Amino acid sequence: MSKVEQIKEISGVNPLKCMKCGKCSASCPSFNEMDIKPHQFVTYVINDDVEALAESKSAWKCLSCFACIERCPRDVKPGKLIDAARQILIRQRGQEGLSPDEIPALLDEEMPQQLLMSAFRKYRR
C-alpha cells in the first residue's frame, strides 16, 4: 500500500472532499509555526507528496487540539491526516516512543491533561 493509501486508511478521510475553504487554517493555533499549513496538508495528500509532509515541521507542530476536526465543514478533518502522517513516521522509526512506565517521571502537576493526552496521541502508538 502506498503512503497515501495508508494515510487515507488510518485517518478514514477522503481528502478529495476538501473544498479549500481554509477553515482549518483559520482555526489552527499553531498556524504560524507550520511550514505546511493545515489546508495545504490536504493538497499534499491529494498530490501524493507524503515525503514532503514527513520532512515538514508541521507534523510535529500540530497540537492535536482538534479545532480543525470539529469545524471542518467537509468531513476532511486535516487533523486526522496529520495524525495519520505522524503515525506512519513513528511506525517507520520503530518502537522508540513513550512507554507508560516513563510517564510518571514526566508528570508535572501544572501540566494540563489535554497536553498529556495529546502527547500520547503523538508519541505512543
Add this chain to the structure above:
Amino acid sequence: MRKIGVFVCHCGSNIAATVDVKKVVELALQEQGVVHAEDYPYMCSEAGQVRIAEAIKENKLEGIVVCSCSPRMHEATFRKCAERNGLNPYLVEIANIREHCSWIHKDMAEATEKAVILMRAAVAKVHLNAPLQAGESAVTKRALVIGGGIAGIQTAIDIADAGYKVDIVEKEPSIGGRMSQLDKTFPTLDCSACILTPKMVEAAAHENITIHTWSEVEKVSGFVGNFTVDIRKKARYVDMDKCTGCGICQEKCPSKKPLNEFNRGLNTRSAIYTPFAQAIPNVPVIDANACIKLNTGKCGICEKFCQAGAIDYTQKDEIITEQYGAIVVATGFDTIKLDKYGEYAYNESKDVITSLELERIMNAAGPTKGHLERLSDGKAPKEIVFIQCVGSRCSDDRGKPYCSKICCMYTAKHAMLIRDKYPDTNVTVFYIDVRTPGKNFDEFYRRAVEDYGVNYVKGQVGKVAPQPDGSLMVHGVDLLENKQILKKADMVVLATAIEPNPDVRKIATMLTASIDTNNFLTEAHPKLRPVESPTAGVFLSGVCQGPKDIPETVAQAGAAAVKVIGLLAKDKLKTNPCTAKADELRCNGCSQCANVCPYGAISYETRQVNDHGIREDRRIAVVNSALCQGCGACTVTCPSGAMDLQGFSNRQIIAEVDAICR
C-alpha cells in the same frame, strides 16, 4: 383465438435492404391466430394506413402487429389508425425491426431471423393485449397556492389573469413572505417593498383571487383535477369585515413582550399586531399566547378602543373545505438554526447576526429604524466582517450539502450599501468562492470591490471570539497570502444557509409529493419537468424546490402558473390507461405495494369479496388510475401477483419472453 394481422414495413430500403420482408410475412402467417400478413414500402404513409384499414374490415382483425420502426416514432400513428377503423388502439403492437434490427445488422439471414423473432414476440403479446380505454376525469377549474410569498403571489396572479379562480393559503397574518422582510434587492438595489407591495395589492384586489391568511392546509385528498382540501382558518379574534385597519388596538395593547417575528425577534411587538405596515390584509391578529384577555380574562383594552367593534375574543379556528383542480406549493424557506455553530458565537454575542437580521436592521421599519448600529450597545460599527457559507456546502451533519445560491449576491449588496451609507465603516468579506452566475451579477460584485472598496478575503473564518471590550475577534485566514488573520470587528454578519420551510414536510406528505434528503420538493424531471411534482396536479414554485433568487423565483412562479393553466384549460383529463390494477381475489392487503408507489396512487379499502363461494370482508388494494403513472413498481412487490400492470401485464411479458426463447 384472436384474429391477428401482421404488417411488415419496408421503410423504403431502410428495413428491406437487410430484412427479407417477404420471409417475415410468410412466417407470420404460420403464427397462431395470424389470419392476414402483408408487406408494404411505407406502412406509415396514407396508402399504408389504408391497407391496414381494409385488412381490419375484411378479416375482422382483433389485433395488429406492425413490424416497422421504433414505437417511439409511429406507435401513436398506428394506434390512431386502428381506432379510426374500429379497433381499440391498445390492440396494436409494434415490432421494432428497424432501430433494433435492420439498422444494426448487416447479414440478411441473421437480420431476417431476428425480425421474425421480434414479430413473433409482438404477436404473442398482442394475443393477450386488453382493449384499454383511456379514462376521463373532470377538472375543477380552481387552483390552490400554498404560500403567499412572492412565488405564490406571482403564480396566483398569472393563473387569475388567465381567468381561473385561485386561492392563496398563507399561514402568517399577511401575505408577502420573505421578500417583504428584505430591504433592497440585488443587483439593482431597488427597494423590495416598492416592487412587492403593488403585487400584493394586485393579488388582493384580483377578482379571481381569494386570500386566506392566518390559515393552514389541514388535509388533502383526491387527485389531479379533483383535489379536496381542508383549510384551517386560525382564530384571528378580529372580524375581518369590520376592522378598518386603523391600528389603534396595537398602539394601546398593554402586552408588549412577544418577540417580533417579522423583525427576526430583534425587538418586540404587541399581542395584537399586523406584522408590518403594508400588510395585506391590513387586519391584525391577536397572539393568543401573549394576549392578557385570552389568558386571564382581564384586560380587553383593544376591544374598548376599537371603534369598529371588530374585536371578537370568542372566535374559534374554522375548517373550510374547497375543491381544486391543481395545487401549487410555494412554501419558501427559512434560515437554518445556528445552534451547532458555536465557533461563530451567534448565541453568545448580540453583534453576531444573520444576513436576514441585517436586512431588518438596515430597513427603515426595522428595530433600529434603519440605522446601522450594534444591537449590544447601539454604537455604530466601524469594522464589519461578513462570513460566507455558514452552514452551506457542508458534508457534515451540522449544515447543508448544497450551495444556498443567494448569499454571495446579497452579501455584496449589504457590503455595498454599508460602504455607501457609512463610508468610514470597513467591510471585510471572508469567502470560499464568489458565485455570481446571473445577469449583471458579476458586475455587481465587482462594483462592491472596485467602487466601494469592500475587502474580499479568500478563506473561511475559523472562530469568532467575543472580547471583554465588547468587540469580536475574528480568526480568519487569507489562503492566497497563506496567512492567518486576526481581525477585530464590531459586528459579524453570517451568510446563513437557507433551508425549505420546515412545514413543507407535512404538506408534502399530505400531497404525496416526494421530497429529497434536504426537504426540497422533488421535481417530476430535473431537466424536462422542473416545475412539476411527480404527483400529477401538484406544481412547484420558488425555493421549496431549490435555492433561488427573486427573478428565478418569479420566473418559476410563472412557469408553474402556465402548467396549471394548461391543466385547468381542459374540461376532461385523459388518463393513461396503462395503469396498475389489483385482482381483488388475490390481493392480500399487505400494503407492500403502497410502500413503493411514488405517486400515492394505492389505497386500501375493506370490501366484501366472493372468493369462489367464500364471502368475506377483505382489505384490498385499490389503484387510483388518475394518479397511477404506470411504472409497475407495485407489480413486482406484490408476492401473490395480484397487482398487475395493464398494457404490460405479467402474462404479456412472459409471452414475449417465451416467444423470444422458443
Add this chain to the structure above:
Amino acid sequence: MPVTENWKPKIVAFCCNWCSYAGADLAGSSRLAYPADVKIIKVPCSCRVNPMFILRAFEKGADGVILCGCHPGDCHYSTGNYYARRRMTLLFSMLDYLGVEEGRTRVEWVSAAEGVKFSETMNSFVEKVRALGPNVRLGDLRCKN
C-alpha cells in the same frame, strides 16, 4: 447440451421505455452494431421487471438476461430503478450462490443519449455469454424439442 459450431446464444434484454429503449433506438439510428442474438423487450420501467421474468427466460432456454434502465436518479418515475437495483442485486447474488455463472446476468444503466454505451454493453455482454456457452444450469431439462 453440446456446444455446436453454429450455436448462438439467446439473449433477452429488458429495456425501460424512457431511457434504455430510447438508447437502443439511438444505437440503431447511429448504426452501432451489436449481435443479433439480443432481443429487446420493452417495459415501462426497470422496476417492472419481475425476477420471475428473468428466471422464466432462463427456464425457456435463454443463455443470458440483461436489464437496462435509466441511470439512478434519472428514473422517469423518480424511484423505479432504485427498487430495481435492490431487487436485481439480491436476485443475482442468489443466482451466483446457486452456482449459476455470473456472466449470464447483468444490469446496466443506459440513458437515452447513450447509444454508444448501449451498443458496447450488448457487445461485451454477448461476448461473455458466448464464452460461457449454452446455459445448462438454469435450463428446464424437461422441455427441449
Add this chain to the structure above:
Amino acid sequence: MYKIKKENLTALYAAIAAENDLFLPIKAAGQTNFGLWTENAEVDIDTLKTVKSGKDIFFPQSETLYKVRREEGKFAIDGEAPRQTPFVVFGIRGCDVRALAVLDKVFLSDPIDSYYAARRQMGTIVSLACGKPATSCFCKVFGVDCAEPEGDVVTWLVGDTLYWKAKTKKGEQLTEKMTSLLEKADEAAVEAEQAAIRAIVEKLPYSKLSLDKWGAAAADANFDSPIWEQMYKPCLACGTCTFVCPTCQCYDIKDYSTGNGVQRYRCWDSCMYSDFTMMAHGNNRTSQMQRFRQRFMHKLAYFPANNQGMFSCVGCGRCVDKCPSHLNIVKVIKAFEKEGV
C-alpha cells in the same frame, strides 16, 4: 433358498443391471429414495423407509404422455411409447409391494392405463423383509406380513447375509441368471429372523388398531362426523402425506407450453391442494376440512366400497413420520374408535 454375502451385493447389482434397469434405495444428500443404480450410487438397504415409496417407479411423479409440435403451420404429434425394456426393483418393503396391488385396482381396471400396465409387466420385484420395524408401522393391520413380503423374489437381510427366495416365475427367471453369484442356503436362519420380526410386530404400538369403524359402510356413517371439524385445523394443506404415500394415485394432466407446441404430461396431484379437481365452475371441495376428510374417507371408506373391501392404506407409516403438523391416519382411526366407545 439362496444366500449372498452383503459384501458381494455390488456384484449382484452389477449383474442385474447388466440386463435390466435396476432401481433400489440410494442415499443422496442425506436422504434415501429409490433411484437408478449406477456404480457410484450409495446403495442403502439398511434404512427401513425410503422417503418416497417405490411407487414412482411404476407411477412416476411426472411423466410425459405426448408432445405436440408446430411445424410449418401444421401440428406434429409424438406419442410417448409405454415401457418396453425390463427393470428390477430391489429392496422394496412389504407394505410398498402391497401398495402396488392397490394401484393395480386403479390402473389395471378398465380402461387400462397402458403406461402403468407396461411397467408392471416389465418390472421384476425383489422385496426385502423388514428386520427392524418402526414405531409408526402398522402394516399388520392391513394384513401385510413384513417378515414374508410379497414380490417376485423375497429377500431377508440377516446379519451380513442376504437370503434370496424366488416366489414367482419372473422371480425364478431372475434367480437363474444370478446363480453364479448366489449360494444355496437352508431356511433356518430366515425362519429365526421371521420369528424375531413377528415378535416385534406384535409389540408395535399401532399393530392393534381397529378398523371396525371403516370399510364400505363408513362412507355414509362417518361423512358427517364432527370429528373432521375437530381434527383438520392443524392441517397445512401441503401434499406431504400424499406424495410420500405408496397408494395415493391421484394425478393431474397438464400442458406445458414449449413455445412452438405443448408437452402434455401427467403429474401427481394431492387432494390436500386447493386446486385439486378444479373445474370450470370451481372446486368440489371448498374448505380444507372437506379436503382433509376426502383423503381419509377415500383410503378407508370409498376405496373399500369400490374394491371388495380393500383399503387403500397399507400401514407404511410414512405420513405418520412426515406430517409437519403431526396429523395422520392413525390419529383419525383412533379418534373414530374412541368416539364409538
Add this chain to the structure above:
Amino acid sequence: MQELINKAKTLLESGEVARVLGWKKGEYEYDPEPAFFETSESLKDFVYNGFCGANLSKYMIEAGKKEGKTLVFLKPCDSYSYNQLLREHRVDREKAYIVGVGCKGKLAVSKIPFEGILNISGAEYPDAAETLTVETLYGTETIAYKDAMLERCHVCKGKEHVVYDELIGESADTVDADRFAEVERIEAMSPEEKFAFFQSELSKCIRCNACRNVCPACSCRKCVFDSTAFDSEQKANTTSFEEKMFHIIRAFHVAGRCTDCGECSRVCPQGIPLHLFNRKFIKDINALYGEYQAGSDLESKAPLTNFTTEDAEPGVGRG
C-alpha cells in the same frame, strides 16, 4: 406447563378469550399437534414441551376471522412472525391475547437417530434435561438435548418476545453456532461446487409445498405457483434442477419479510436445508442495506420497499 394451562383456563372461563391456540398431546411425547381449545375441559390435552416447535402465528390469520379473541402461545421466535403478519395487516391484534412462552430450544424427532422410538423423556418444559432418554423397541438410548435440537435453535435470534400481552416461563440461551456459517461455507465454493450442492439438495424436492404452506411469510391467499393466471403453475416435479424456480422465487417473495423462523427446514420431508435460501438473502440485506430483522418492529421500512441513492450496484460483492 401447568401455568400455561391455568392461564388458558382463567381466560376461557372469564370469557375474555373465545378459544386457545396451543399444542395438543399426540400419541407420544414427540408428536404434539397445533390445536384450538374451546373449553377448559379440553385443555387436559394441552401440552408444551421441547417438541412444540410448530410456529402458531400463521394460524392466527384464520383465528382472526372468528368471533372473539384467541389466546395464542408464541415462543420468542414466533412472535417475530406474528409481528410481521401484523405489519402486513394479515392478523388483527385486537383479536389476539398473546402469551409469550419461554423456550429452551426445540427438538426434532428426525434428529434422533434411533429406530423404533416409543417414548422420550427429558423434553418437558420448563424442566428440560440436558440429556434425553429415548425408549425404543430395541432398547433404551440417550442423546444430548442439544444434539436433538432444530438447526434454528443453534442460531437462535434471541429469547425476547417482540409482541405479547403477558410473558410466562423462562428461556434458555441455545446459541452455539454462527447463523451465517453455512451460507459462508457455500459462498466460498466454486460455481461448480455450489451448483452440485444445490442440485443434489433440490433434486430431492417433491413439490409437496410443506415449506410454503407452513411459512408465516407465505401467507398469500393464492400463491403464484397455484395460479393459472400467472402462467407459473407448477405441480410437476422432475428429477432436474427445475425446482430452482419455485425455491428462488419463494425466497425472493419472502426476502426482507422472512423472520428466519426455520419452519421451512423443519417440515421438509426430504430434509432440504431450505433456510439456506432465506438466510442468503438476509445476509446480503444485512451487508448491503444495513442490519435488518424482519418482524422486530412495526415501523421500519422493509429493505425491498426501500432504497438509498447510494445502494450497491447489482453484481457488486458477489461470491
